[in-house]
Amino acid sequence: MGMFDQMKQAMQMRKEAKKIQAEIDKISYTHQNGGISVTVKGDFSVTQLKIAEEALVEVKAGKTDRFETMLKTVINAAISNVRQQTQQMMQQMMKDGSLPFGK
Numbered sequence: 001m002g003m004f005d006q007m008k009q010a011m012q013m014r015k016e017a018k019k020i021q022a023e024i025d026k027i028s029y030t031h032q033n034g035g036i037s038v039t040v041k042g043d044f045s046v047t048q049l050k051i052a053e054e055a056l057v058e059v060k061a062g063k064t065d066r067f068e069t070m071l072k073t074v075i076n077a078a079i080s081n082v083r084q085q086t087q088q089m090m091q092q093m094m095k096d097g098s099l100p101f102g103k
Contacts, residue, residue, distance in 0.1 A: 020093070027085045031078035034070045040078040042086055 027042030035055030039048035051071075058067040 020090070023089055023093070024086055027082055027089070029078050029081040029085065031074050031081065033074050033077070036071055036074045038074050038078045040075075040082045042082055044079060044082060046075065046078075 024042035028039060028047070030037060030039040030048070032038075035052035037048070037050040037052075038046060041047050055067065055070065058064070058070070
């Protein structure tokens with residue numbers, strides 16, 4: 001493979017990587033439980049965290065460990081769902097031949 005072909009292939013791979021990132025950026029999931037709501041994007045960043053008064057009952061009762069457990073559970077559930085969506089999207093793109101290494 002000549003240098004021109006390698007450059008062309010690298011440019012194509014960069015284009016595909018941008019396409020993949022754009023698709024991943026579209027993924028978002030909100031998980032709610034016990035008055036806590038967390039939204040996570042496809043890049044695994046938390047974009048929203050809401051804590052209702054009902055969730056603070058545990059804290060006010062001196063049970064911060066229960067509140068922390070609930071918070072971790074909600075965050076981990078949102079992340080898990082986003083991870084699953086991302087994996088499914090990648091598998092579909094590979095199956096469809098949208099990714100250069102899926103052909």
